[in-house]
């Protein structure tokens with residue numbers, strides 16, 4: 001009689017039988033051995049029990065992968081739309097559900113980051129003690145250059161609770177709490193705050209900012225020491241040459257804590273004098289400002305700082321004391337100037353002005369378009385410009401022509417290459433050679449043909465993924481960017497309503513057909529931005545179902561706007577809407593993407609639009625509306641929205657329709673907050689530019705009827721794009737701020753014999 005099977009043997013039989021039909025036992029063994037060899041890099045001589053376990057787990061997982069992907073696809077396809085009943089609805093984006101194949105964890109470079117605690121001043125120096133520690137685990141992503149054999153590293157950090165996290169709680173029986181607190185620690189790197197141009201003073205955000213800064217600075221110092229001495233063992237190294245090897249470019253004020261953190265390392269760990277440390281810090285750091293909107297500027301309450309980063313607060317106070325001493329010497333008795341320039345803002349709640357900290361702690365400060373750099377010198381940072389004019393620079397933003405032309409619009413890239421060769425891809429200034437062909441009928445034809453192909457392709461995409469049919473022969477009039485009052489999607493919306501009313505009034509006129517597409521995300525807590533989306537979808541509902549209008553006007557709101565959608569819609573666009581109130585858009589980069597892809601711009605003299613008009617010729621853009629000086633003058637004289645409303649009949653009609661429920665028949669007062677804002681407290685002066693905008697749009701419609709002239713203007717724009725390559729931007733940062741010259745050495749390919 002056969003011996004009865006043990007439980008383990010039974011499970012083994014069942015599991016092998018369970019796999020029958022999928023693969024046989026010998027395939028299973030082969031795959032197990034393959035994983036042991038290739039995945040775990042072990043053979044049977046050295047494999048541990050854990051290696052066998054992982055090899056088996058991987059073998060089994062292979063069987064799940066097909067079903068796993070299919071299930072996720074199914075969920076994705078069945079997903080309810082983001083936009084629900086015309087409103088933006090957020091959903092979690094679990095983008096790591098499939099893992100991230102590009103990143104490589106580097107646990108060997110894990111670093112501790114300290115929070116909370118208190119400061120002890122001892123004869124041996126300053127000590128930051130009784131801190132809570134969170135570990136920073138680095139993940140490296142390769143960043144390849146364009147056909148130059150260069151692969152740089154982007155190092156990101158993930159928060160990890162240490163093994164002994166809150167062990168003292170554990171000892172007193174707080175086991176559950178200790179485990180829960182581990183999660184709190186790891187929350188630091190779990191979420192990205194979704195605001196655009198808005199400061200939210202949450203402790204978790206300050207923790208995130210310090211976490212990234214502290215991890216990165218430890219990494220910088222470790223790498224600097226090992227590059228100098230081939231070892232991290234050297235405890236005391238002279239860091240005075242740090243600025244010769246390292247540049248820290250503060251991308252907005254979010255990493256501003258790098259300044260007090262580097263001071264802390266130099267003072268408390270490296271035992272440098274204040275003067276020496278400050279010299280190293282200011283020669284290493286530089287600051288890029290990205291906005292002048294006051295609600296976007298970081299001002300952290302001192303109480304938060306005192307609790308979370310007590311040593312950094314002490315250092316900031318000392319930076320401020322010395323800074324104000326200098327200002328007081330330059331301007332004796334000017335107390336108001338000291339108040340304006342202080343790093344500490346007085347008030348009910350004292351706050352640290354992070355932009356002021358960045359300017360004082362940096363050797364260079366820049367804006368991101370010429371007009372913006374001029375504005376910060378004249379207004380936001382005027383006092384600082386007066387004492388240190390040499391610090392202030394401009395670095396106009398740029399975009400990469402690889403992604404934003406060659407990859408997303410291969411048809412256009414090819415048409416250009418046929419005329420001027422391929423070198424323009426690395427040297428975008430060469431696009432000006434296209435001007436030679438501006439009257440060449442074959443180029444005009446080819447450019448128009450590529451645009452039409454892109455429009456057909458995008459129409460098919462919209463039909464498949466958004467279930468809407470559009471007229472590919474209409475003008476594609478596109479405004480895609482974050483939804484924000486200063487970007488004035490509402491001005492676009494008023495134009496839509498005006499066009500609609502005109503078509504209804506004179507249905508037999510030869511109107512230029514338009515498909516107006518607006519896309520972008522609102523910050524989840526920004527009520528007005530969400531209501532703007534609701535208004536656009538409501539207007540679309542009325543306009544798109546009006547039989548009198550037909551396919552001469554369609555309004556589409558593009559939900560879930562992101563880079564992958566930008567890469568599809570921008571090559572298909574005819575008209576690019578860049579209509580912010582002059583003085584509010586620091587640069588914009590969307591404007592440049594459209595220009596490079598053969599769309600014409602309707603825009604204000606704001607941000608990089610100014611330089612685009614300069615490069616392409618102002619006559620080749622549709623520029624309208626108030627200049628910065630006009631806006632400033634109006635701020636002094638007072639902006640009276642009612643005056644425009646009462647004087648301009650088409651504006652009054654559009655507003656009365658919005659206010660009266662024409663676009664929201666089920667809820668007449670749905671848009672009352674927008675109406676009230678536009679009429680009574682509109683910071684961005686939408687009505688003041690309405691007339692000029694509508695007139696300019698009329699010119700756009702007229703030119704669109706003349707495809708040849710339109711396309712010639714497009715060629716002038718493409719030819720004028722050279723300045724807006726990020727290659728130019730980065731080389732200016734390198735030469736003019738970081739003090740570097742490009743290396744002429746070429747890195748050999750891995751299979752190159754010279755090495």
Ligand SMILES: *Cc1c(COP(=O)(O)O)cnc(C)c1O
Pocket residue numbers: 480481482561562563566587588589590591593
């Ligand atoms: C380029 C880009 C932006 C920036 O657009 P602006 O018009 O400059 O505000 C925003 N979102 C996405 C997805 C982009 O590709």
